[in-house]
Amino acid sequence: MSFSERLKADFSTMTLVLIPVAIAINIVIGQIVSLLKLPVYLDSIGTVLVGVLAGPWAGALTGVLSNTIWGLTIDPNALPWFPVALFIGLVAGLCANAGLFKTWWKVVISGLLIAIVAAIVSSFINVALYGGITASGSSFLTAYLMASGRGVIESVLATSFIFEPIDKVATALLAWFIIKGLSKRYVSRFPRAENA
Amino acid sequence: MPDNLSLYIERDSPLQRLNPLTKLAISFSLILIGFLGPGYWLATLLFICVLVPLSIWGKIGPEFLQRTVRLILPLALFLFVMQSLFYPGGRTVLWRFWIFSVKLEGVQFAYLTATRLMNMVGAFLLLLLSTHPSTLMTDLTRRGVSPSLTYILVSTLQIIPQMRNKANTIIDAQRSRGLETQGSVRARIGALLPLVGPLVFGSLVDVEERAIALEARAFKAKRVKTSLIHVPDSVRQRQVRIGLVVLTLVMIGIRLWPL
Amino acid sequence: MAIIAIQNLTYHYPQTTQPALQDLSFQVEEGEFVAVIGANGAGKSTLCYALTGFAPHFFRGEMSGQVLVAGLDTRHTPLEELMLVAGLVFQNPGNQISGAKFTVYEEIAFGLENLGVPPAEMRPRIDRIMALTGITDFANRSPYALSGGQQQRVALASILVMEPKLLVLDEPTSQLDPIGSREVFETIRAMSKQGMTVIMAEHKLEWVATFADRVIALANGEIILNGPPAEVLTSPLLIEHHIGQTRYTTVAKQAQAEQLWPPERALPVVIDEAEAGFRAYKK
Ligand SMILES: Nc1ncnc2c1ncn2[C@@H]1O[C@H](COP(=O)(O)OP(=O)(O)OP(=O)(O)O)[C@@H](O)[C@H]1O
Ligand SMILES: [Mg+2]
Numbered sequence: 001m002s003f004s005e006r007l008k009a010d011f012s013t014m015t016l017v018l019i020p021v022a023i024a025i026n027i028v029i030g031q032i033v034s035l036l037k038l039p040v041y042l043d044s045i046g047t048v049l050v051g052v053l054a055g056p057w058a059g060a061l062t063g064v065l066s067n068t069i070w071g072l073t074i075d076p077n078a079l080p081w082f083p084v085a086l087f088i089g090l091v092a093g094l095c096a097n098a099g100l101f102k103t104w105w106k107v108v109i110s111g112l113l114i115a116i117v118a119a120i121v122s123s124f125i126n127v128a129l130y131g132g133i134t135a136s137g138s139s140f141l142t143a144y145l146m147a148s149g150r151g152v153i154e155s156v157l158a159t160s161f162i163f164e165p166i167d168k169v170a171t172a173l174l175a176w177f178i179i180k181g182l183s184k185r186y187v188s189r190f191p192r193a194e195n196a
Numbered sequence: 197m198p199d200n201l202s203l204y205i206e207r208d209s210p211l212q213r214l215n216p217l218t219k220l221a222i223s224f225s226l227i228l229i230g231f232l233g234p235g236y237w238l239a240t241l242l243f244i245c246v247l248v249p250l251s252i253w254g255k256i257g258p259e260f261l262q263r264t265v266r267l268i269l270p271l272a273l274f275l276f277v278m279q280s281l282f283y284p285g286g287r288t289v290l291w292r293f294w295i296f297s298v299k300l301e302g303v304q305f306a307y308l309t310a311t312r313l314m315n316m317v318g319a320f321l322l323l324l325l326s327t328h329p330s331t332l333m334t335d336l337t338r339r340g341v342s343p344s345l346t347y348i349l350v351s352t353l354q355i356i357p358q359m360r361n362k363a364n365t366i367i368d369a370q371r372s373r374g375l376e377t378q379g380s381v382r383a384r385i386g387a388l389l390p391l392v393g394p395l396v397f398g399s400l401v402d403v404e405e406r407a408i409a410l411e412a413r414a415f416k417a418k419r420v421k422t423s424l425i426h427v428p429d430s431v432r433q434r435q436v437r438i439g440l441v442v443l444t445l446v447m448i449g450i451r452l453w454p455l
Numbered sequence: 456m457a458i459i460a461i462q463n464l465t466y467h468y469p470q471t472t473q474p475a476l477q478d479l480s481f482q483v484e485e486g487e488f489v490a491v492i493g494a495n496g497a498g499k500s501t502l503c504y505a506l507t508g509f510a511p512h513f514f515r516g517e518m519s520g521q522v523l524v525a526g527l528d529t530r531h532t533p534l535e536e537l538m539l540v541a542g543l544v545f546q547n548p549g550n551q552i553s554g555a556k557f558t559v560y561e562e563i564a565f566g567l568e569n570l571g572v573p574p575a576e577m578r579p580r581i582d583r584i585m586a587l588t589g590i591t592d593f594a595n596r597s598p599y600a601l602s603g604g605q606q607q608r609v610a611l612a613s614i615l616v617m618e619p620k621l622l623v624l625d626e627p628t629s630q631l632d633p634i635g636s637r638e639v640f641e642t643i644r645a646m647s648k649q650g651m652t653v654i655m656a657e658h659k660l661e662w663v664a665t666f667a668d669r670v671i672a673l674a675n676g677e678i679i680l681n682g683p684p685a686e687v688l689t690s691p692l693l694i695e696h697h698i699g700q701t702r703y704t705t706v707a708k709q710a711q712a713e714q715l716w717p718p719e720r721a722l723p724v725v726i727d728e729a730e731a732g733f734r735a736y737k738k
Contacts, residue, residue, distance in 0.1 A: 143282030351554035
């Protein structure tokens with residue numbers, strides 16, 4: 001199947017209707033989680049879900065749109081981070097293509113892979129745009145690391161690698177549980193049903 | 197709760213009547229110039245000398261300022277605190293207390309970051325407050341943006357408030373059943389699952405029927421789509437857009453290769 | 456000429472062994488109002504999907520036999536072309552709002568835009584359909600801000616404006632309150648009176664009895680009865696297959712058992728017949 005045919009198949013009517021729901025899931029769960037003051041974000045469950053069911057490109061689009069809408073309506077600080085969201089969807093889709101969304105321990109690996117990529121991309125944005133200190137709580141740790149003599153990039157990466165894995169593994173597992181909870185016949189309507 | 201997430205304010209003004217692509221070009225060139233253009237005060241200048249007058253021209257001045265401030269203020273305060281204390285390049289100590297010291301470089305950098313973000317938020321808000329999403333999408337579709345993409349965007353704007361309404365209903369229901377949204381982390385996670393489960397599964401299950409409904413409206417018909425709304429454009433606006441692209445490139449160029 | 460001609464239609468959903476529809480054959484003439492009744496899981500919805508091409512195009516699965524709708528063989532005609540001849544309205548009103556539009560007026564225009572109808576032609580068509588379905592007052596409201604019954608009429612209008620030759624309705628009132636149901640039924644009846652062919656899956660048998668020209672009863676994916684309402688709705692097979700009967704039939708049957716109903720008289724399915732029967736007995 002050529003790339004454009006693959007894209008066309010991925011963006012089926014089911015996918016078009018799923019993406020807005022997935023974005024809403026991201027935003028509503030993300031808001032509830034922050035309301036409950038839990039130590040994670042869990043604001044990309046929908047993105048991972050689309051990555052698995054409709055492929056990396058649909059996942060990437062979900063991430064970008066989710067981030068943009070969150071940024072424009074809730075917290076503008078989210079806007080510059082859209083590449084992170086893009087990569088979360090993309091990597092989730094690629095992991096699913098590689099069969100890493102089939103059993104729970106493979107899902108944990110997917111979560112870790114997503115976390116690594118997310119950490120690298122977000123560190124890059126962090127350093128380029130904020131010089132290492134952003135407007136989020138985890139920056140206290142970065143600041144501490146820098147104060148203890150480590151370089152900016154090192155400190156930022158270290159911080160990301162501490163905070164990302166918990167969140168992303170939890171996200172991947174939750175997305176997987178949701179897919180498991182859906183009926184087989186429903187999941188089979190999606191273009192990448194065989195990845196689930 | 198509004199029916200959709202649109203920020204559009206209906207006013208009869210020349211800004212409102214501009215073609216959406218022109219406004220999109222204004223917004224994006226302002227954002228790019230703000231981040232990538234030359235000069236410490238550039239973002240501040242853009243906001244005060246371009247965005248604010250444009251918003252007044254669009255008769256949305258007060259709403260524009262109020263929304264921008266409300267979105268940017270908490271973020272800016274946090275940035276100032278964090279960066280003035282911890283900015284890595286900080287040497288010039290302004291004052292110190294306990295183990296902390298506020299450094300000039302940090303304050304300066306925080307100001308730069310905050311104004312750039314304010315410029316970005318303002319540019320987006322100007323577009324969204326003065327443009328109905330349906331006009332924007334119609335125009336983009338006519339210009340060749342995929343109808344699938346515009347469908348996703350518009351549909352998202354409408355679904356989020358639906359989901360929020362449902363989430364609120366569920367939260368209330370859980371509360372009345374005695375499941376608290378306060379308490380220990382364990383308890384809160386315990387409260388989270390029964391709260392979110394039905395919401396997520398319910399909305400996902402609806403996807404199948406909604407896809408059928410979309411097909412039933414010939415969304416996938418292989419025909420050239422038409423549009424109920426006519427979105428006016430002009431040669432003059434086209435020239436302005438080209439001018440904006442050139443200006444953006446020049447400003448970035450000046451930053452990259454200063455004279 | 457028959458607008459629907461079904462021959463030996465058997466349909467399996469993917470990965471199922473039991474067919475959802477089994478060896479169906481029937482025809483529907485232009486302008487007819489046909490009701491499809493059956494217990495839960497009898498195959499009513501599946502038949503609606505088969506008539507509009509969603510089975511097999513959307514659901515995939517295996518289909519044998521032939522479904523001709525306005526001369527088009529559903530299996531070999533793409534879904535988007537079938538949508539021009541057969542419109543589908545189903546149960547859940549909220550799920551039929553496209554989400555692509557912000558107002559009711561634009562929502563109804565959505566199908567026409569997709570069909571490439573010139574804008575000048577759209578407005579008169581939309582205005583006419585809105586008047587017909589009684590939603591003119593909501594034109595500028597958000598479709599999400601309406602009641603279930605109003606939403607269902609918007610869904611109906613959105614399909615009707617595309618001017619299909621055939622209207623397929625899958626229990627269009629099952630999720631509505633009595634007032635909403637009545638409004639939707641009246642709208643459907645008005646369409647039928649104007650000559651539209653209507654196929655409606657429905658479990659409210661009292662409505663079926665008043666509306667339908669013909670009733671098809673399904674059980675386990677097979678047609679068990681196909682005939683005029685008075686005949687099908689009084690058949691003992693309905694009870695046997697858990698479809699039920701109209702309350703007038705129930706009352707008259709009970710009366711019959713207690714010798715309170717004229718012995719030679721047919722059982723009633725609408726209130727007027729019931730009344731006439733009891734009056735006749737009194738004489
Ligand atoms: N997508 C599907 N995949 C597999 N089997 C299905 C699917 N949809 C329905 N079925 C099965 O096909 C049979 C017919 O279902 P259908 O929905 O057509 O019945 P119905 O008469 O509409 O019932 P109801 O009154 O509950 O709406 C049932 O046994 C059902 O379980
Ligand atoms: Mg059904």
